[in-house]
Amino acid sequence: MxxxxxxxxxxxxxxxxxxxxxxxxxxxxxxxxxxxxxxxxxxxxxxxxxxxxxxxxxxxxxxxxxxxxxxxxxxxxxxxxxxxxxxxxxxxxxxxxxxxxxxxxxxxxxxxxxxxxxxxxxxxxxxxxxxxxxxxxxxxxxxxxxxxxxxxxxxxLTLPVAMSVTSGMNAIAHAVEALYAREANPIVSMMAERAIAAIAAALPIIHDRPDDRDARSEALFGAWLCGVCLGSVGMALHHKICHTLGGTYNLPHAETHTAVLPHALAYNADAAPETMQALRRALSTEDPAGTLFDLSRTLGATMALERLGLPERAVDEVPDLILANPYWNPAALDRYALRRLVANAFSGHRPSAG
Structure with missing residues (x-):
């Protein structure tokens, strides 16, 4: 170790x-x-x-x-x-x-x-x-x-289904970035994997049965662990993008995290093999980025930033804002690749396997 x-x-x-x-x-x-x-x-x-x-x-x-x-x-x-x-x-x-x-x-x-x-x-x-x-x-x-x-x-129990889905995906984003954070460690990674599995399993049940107490309990437990992960290690590209989108364009917080997460994960996939291995276990899939996109969309989340109110000019503006004051990230930050990421999230395209 x-x-x-x-x-x-x-x-x-x-x-x-x-x-x-x-x-x-x-x-x-x-x-x-x-x-x-x-x-x-x-x-x-x-x-x-x-x-x-x-x-x-x-x-x-x-x-x-x-x-x-x-x-x-x-x-x-x-x-x-x-x-x-x-x-x-x-x-x-x-x-x-x-x-x-x-x-x-x-x-x-x-x-x-x-x-x-x-x-x-x-x-x-x-x-x-x-x-x-x-x-x-x-x-x-x-x-x-x-x-x-x-x-x-x-x-x-009365949290609307739509908010439950995006809030849950927002929590998952905290845990995903904790897995590949510069300060990542086995304790936080263990919590992150457990949290992602709990929320990903609970959200479809909540979608179908919003008053299911067991599913709500699992989702809240997972959110707690995700919060611990977020507070214990640093953040990377996903959170930088979402902070930029929220602060500059006033996009809704959880909905933005939901739409961006699959694309940020795909961007970092090759540079974070251990993270991808943990996500394959937690999500029971060979394509974590695509699976998170499909799960969110199936549960009714808006996956196109354009529909959340992002102006088209932001596709060119956001990469520059990110590079002006970047967070540490496992994959190198390249303006062309960042623009492609933002463009795909803007349009709601499914990310490629990673």
Missing amino acids: RDFVYNAHPARVIFGSGTLTRLPEEIERLGLSRVLVVATPEQDADARRIKDRIGERAAGIFAGARMHTPTDVTAKAMEVVTAERIDGLVAVGGGSTTGLAKAIALRTDLPQIVAPTTYAGSEMTPILGETENGRKVTKSDPRILPEVVIYDVDLT
Whole structure:
């Protein structure tokens, strides 16, 4: 076995069904008395129910979280944090809500309790992607990592099928890149392979039976592992492309990851033979990139970036944006090859075997 370094991040995880009932005791355990509940505008009613559940320790609600964590939204939330003398954060929702809580924690070091309702996985990472002036910048800091994560399978039972599919594929993307990351190690790779297998098997069941508790549990468990993978090792081309598309063109996060993943994987296939071997085992296929594309499309995901709102000019712009500030990647970054990747994802063409 080759030498490796494994960094574990401290976080308290509570996993199961009905576990959100433990939220008040977790707030008490952390010694918090003026908690801010964070949500998106669409989740305002949910946030109010959470506030009622918390009781007198809830000092307010900020239901203004937005996709890609714009810094102007964070600034508005910080005004509430200051005015209400907030000493802790509760985020119940998807990646947008978690992102805002993380952005506040980065600026204040306030403790966070996160209860995910999707399979985003970002709750398990000390990583934050913030957008300002059309540019998304990724930061890593111990203050960003939530102190407590409550995984309640019940919260995912009503997650719409379309969102379940793209959120699950987004999680798989974290694990795929963890397999070929520069800091890859046997511990993270073991989790990544298990996570990919769990989510890939669960999503077709969720598609047919959205209230299947066992499938939802497997998907949420896999998302947890994918998040650990994302937080433990670096990111590569796939995440660079998606950060560029999201920050510059405001494309939807999970849907973009879903459409790009097969193409980024095909790009790196020849340079990452061990990753491809692990994916063949996890997905029971000889063509992992094509299989992920087919699985997503069969489950109803949009596989053409054009249909997600990407302008055609981006096919030429994105490669230059990537090369201007590239992430490490197992395969060398070549502008012609990158343009072909983006063009195929733009049109929704199935990637070649790899």
